[in-house]
Amino acid sequence: MLGLLLWFIGIAWGWQENVRPKMYVQYGLDDMLRFQGNASFVDHFRLLETDRNWLLVGARNKLYNLTATTLQENQGLDWFTAHEHVQMCLLKGRNEDECHNYLRLLAIKSPGKIVLCGTHAFKPMCRDYSFKDGQYVLDKQYSGQGLSPYDPSHNTTAVMVDGDLYVGTVADFSGADPLIYREPLRTEQYDAMHMSAPNFVSSFGHGEHVYFLFRETAIEYMNCGKSIYSRIARVCKQDRGGPHRFKFRWTTFLKGRLNCSIPGDFPFYFNEIQSMSGPFEGKYGGKRHEIIYATFTTPSNSIIGSAVCAFRMEDIEAVFDGAFKEQAGLNANWLSVPSQKVPEPRPGQCVNDSQTLPDITLNFIKSHPLMDDSVPAYLGEPLLIKTGIHYRFTKIAVDPQFRTPDGKVFDVMFIGTYNGKVIKAVNAESTDTATKSVRPVIIEEIQVFSQKVAITHMTIHRRRNPDGTISMESGRLIVMADDEIVSLKLQRCYTDKIRTCSECVALQDPYCAWDKRKSKCVSYNSAQPIAYLQSVQTGVHPSCPDSKVQSRLPSKDNANHPPFVPSSSVAEPSIVSHDVKKSSNRNAKEFMRNDDMVKVISHNHGRESYDDGPRISGDESIPLYTVETLVIAVAAGSLVALFVGFGAGYCCGKKCKKDEEDNLPYPDTEYEYFEQRQNCARARLAQEQKLLQSDEATYAEPILVPALNKPLNTNSRGSPKPQIRKLTNNVIGSTNVFDSSPNNAFPFAEGPRDPYASFRSRDTFSSSARFTPQQQPLINGVNGHTPLDDRDTFGTLRNNKNIGDGFGTARSGKKVYL
Known part of the structure; x- marks a missing residue:
């Protein structure tokens, strides 16, 4: 029991503080751009592709073409399922809502040519279209088995690399045949060593390889029970299959584990990857690296926690160049394969002609696709951790390498949750500094959808200028749910809510800076950095006038005290909705105002709170206890209950003691x-x-x-x-x-x-x-x-x-x- 208590205390000390946001935001109707599609049924939106200033969104029986900045619908495509296919789908036991054509894959083969695939009432089909005379023209239609899922709820990923389409999906009606496919090659069929009930998350091309990220049942954990691990797999772009029986199989398929955990003697793992963003090239830790970001969660029946981890591409490649993992016998442990047992040429290595590979190499990679080492997280720990059911992460979108007036570079993260919120966060340590540490700052928390609506997709879109450059001032965040799409600005630098220089700097928002000429908190323009004051690292600038706003950096005085939130700054809970009539806690006229519903929350005693405009309404409550207090209280309560139970049992036994003569033979x-x-x-x-x-x-x-x-x-x-x-x-x-x-x-x-x-x-x-x-x-x-x-x-x-x-x-x- 004492060991368990010490383990809990160690976890509590290693656990990152549940950082509170600087600002809570709920939008008014005029600021939030919404698109609802067909309001008579759920469209199950899926962002398939972004092409310059347009968004191509797959839905039920339709492909929407939306303008990214305004969400206006342009000319799209309608693709319905034939009646006989619908009837066959119903006969197979599926309900009417599933027996439609949900478009799940779109790839741009060349300028003006696309391939579009859909579920087609559990009979996947694909079409090739050409854009001629302002409209799409059908070229051909063919089976989509191996390209599109059967079930619209199945996770699928696809990427077009060098003219070849790589897909991760399932290839049968029941979903029992997962595969990574590029015509005509696929992974081994019904082999848990290669694919063990995966849920695909994302895919991308990098160098000589194409990478796939997914979560699956861990085959190496089978002897200890059942667990889900996050994986990253890769294949070579030049892979053409092997000779004979390997003619239609990958000869370079390898996979490894992604390790997103809280470090310690007993690490706490976030095992289930949910989304990925990247890779992004930039200066990290004083050197040039390529980084990918991903959101992870714990299992749904475990302690509810979510985290954001980053991984360097060079660490990923080092794992694939390392040792293999094998199980010598059915009940044997999974161990590293000695280097002398690895054949030459090395399995998984890209070669000019894979069909000339020897059988010993092909047989080895078929039985040893799993790597021994795990990919470590960049900086050795998660960049952000959130606990609680209201903060279960789903999707992530990253705006990389944003430069501030003081010359620092930051990656701004936008994280979607299961309850319709978007969390905007940043690591206060600049990415281009040699110091490798994690100091997360949550800039704002935005209630985009109803609290019962999960965010399914997110992306950051910036308009392209006529010269082809990307406009930094016109960035929009595109947020999707199953039945609604929302477009919102990346920043909220409001002069009527943030009135002083200290308050503007204290937000620690890379997008916002204090304009010395206008004496306003405005969106930063990189043209004249000398005219702006900002400090993302500390939240305090020496050039700002004296103010009651203080830095959020931990100090000896406030390290042990929770942040103070005035009672007037947090309004009663309500549900955000595009329907004004659904609001019961506020006057409808208040929702119709043009002002955004923004509230700046002070985090220290004595800080001022301006409350002129409409207050935000969130479900955020003031935390009464820290994680450490909760863990210690639970452990102490368990010990007290143990001793009390022992004492009660001992006294009861003494009182009800049997006589020696009561023992019968x-x-x-x-x-x-x-x-x-x-x-x-x-x-x-x-x-x-x-x-x-x-x-x-x-x-x-x-x-x-x-x-x-x-x-x-x-x-x-x-x-x-x-x-x-x-x-x-x-x-x-x-x-x-x-x-x-x-x-x-x-x-x-x-x-x-x-x-x-x-x-x-x-x-x-x-x-x-x-x-x-x-x-x-x-x-x-x-x-x-x-x-x-x-x-x-x-x-x-x-x-x-x-x-x-x-x-x-x-x-x-x-x-x-x-």
């Missing part, structure tokens, strides 16, 4: 009991009366006694057959040999009966072959003694009329209560 031999017909329960509550010798119940165990008047056969082999003593044939009456009444005293015992006489007479029996005359049993009143009474007994021996054949029994005076 097991009736595994021919024992005889005399039952005491009394009220035993009441007798035991009162003072127990001492039983007389004649009232004692006795039991006997058989012992070997020599036959009467018969010499022992010392030459016989083995032990004599044990049997109960019997009387001779001339017995006048029969009696119970275990009877202890005074009138039936044992014949060869003079005076009071000794119940243990048989034990004490063993030596006599063994040393003498015959009984003495005084030890002879009473037969027909011989020697002047009274004969035995003829009466029946009702013990285990029943009527003992034939008692006595040369074997005696041992008696015990043990009291027995029945």
Whole structure:
């Protein structure tokens, strides 16, 4: 128990603080651009492609072409399923909502040519289109098996690299045949070593390889139970399959584990990857690197936690160049493969002609696709951690390498959640500094959808200028749910809500800076950085006038105190919705105002809170306890409950202690009991009366006694057959040999009966072959003694009329209560 307590305390200290946002935001109707598609049913939107200033969105029976900045619908495509396919889908047991054509894959083959695939009522189909005269023209239609999923709820990823389409999906109706496919190559079919019930997340091309990210059942964990691991797999672009039976199989498929965990002696893992963004090239840690970002969660039945981790491409490549993992036997451990067992050329290495690879290499990579090492997280820990059901991460979009007026570079993260929120966060340590540390800052929390709506897709879109450059001032965040699409600005630098330089800098938002000329907090323009004041790292700028706003950097004074939030700064909970009539906690006129619903939350005592405009309404509550306090309280409560339970059990046992005489023997031999017909329960509550010798119940165990008047056969082999003593044939009456009444005293015992006489007479029996005359049993009143009474007994021996054949029994005076 003490070890468990120490483990919890270690986790608590290693756990990142649940950082609170600087600002809570709920939008008014005029600022948030929304697109709802067909309001009569759920479209199940899926962002398929972004082409310059347009968004290509797959939906139910339709492809939407939307303008990214305004979400205006342009000319799209309608693709319905034939009636006979719908009827067949219904006959297979699917419901009517599933038996439609959900468009799930779009790839641009060349300028003006696209390939579009859909579920087509659980019979996947694909089409090639050409854009001519302002409209799409159908070129051909063909089977989409291996390109599009059957079920619209299945996760699928696809990427077009060098004119080839790479897809991760399932290839059968039941979803039991997952694969990574590029015509005509695929992964091994029904082989858990290659694909073990994967959920695909993303894919991208990099260098000589194409990478796939997914989560799957961990085959190396099977001997310990069942667990989900995050994976990254790769294949070579030049892979053309192998000879003979490897003709339609990948010869370079490898996969490894992504490690997103809280470090320590017992790491806490976030095992289930949910989304990915990148790769992004930039200056990280003082060097040029390529980074990918991903969101991870714990299992749904575990401690609810989410995290954002970053990975360097060079670390990923190092894992694939490292050792392989294998299991020597069915019940053996998974261990690293010795380097001398790895054949040449090395399995997984890109070659000019994969069809010339030897069989030893092909057989090895088929049985050893898993790498031994895991890909470590960049900086050694998650960049952001959130706990609680309201902060379960789904998607992530990253705006990389944004440069601030002071020359620092930051990657701004936008993270979607299951309850319709978008979290905007940044690592306060600049990416281009040599210092490798994590200091997360949550700039704002935006309630985009209803709290019951999960965010399914996100992307950052910036308009392209006529010269082809990207406009940094026109960035929009595109957020998708199953039935709604929202476009919003990347920043909220409001001069009517943030009035001082200190408040503007304290936001630590790379997009916002204090304009010295206008004396306003505005969106930063990189044209004249000298005119702006900003400090993302500390939240304090020396050139700003004195203000009550203080830095959020931890100090000795406030490290142990939770951030202070004025009671007026957090409004009552409400649900964000595009329908104004659904709001019950606010006046409808307040929602119709053009001002954004923004609230700046102070995090230190004495900070001012401006509350002129409409207040935000979030479900954020003031935390009463820290994680450390909760862990210690739970552990202490467990220990107290353990000791209290032990003490209560001990006292109860002392009070209800059994008497030594309550132990009954097991009736595994021919024992005889005399039952005491009394009220035993009441007798035991009162003072127990001492039983007389004649009232004692006795039991006997058989012992070997020599036959009467018969010499022992010392030459016989083995032990004599044990049997109960019997009387001779001339017995006048029969009696119970275990009877202890005074009138039936044992014949060869003079005076009071000794119940243990048989034990004490063993030596006599063994040393003498015959009984003495005084030890002879009473037969027909011989020697002047009274004969035995003829009466029946009702013990285990029943009527003992034939008692006595040369074997005696041992008696015990043990009291027995029945």
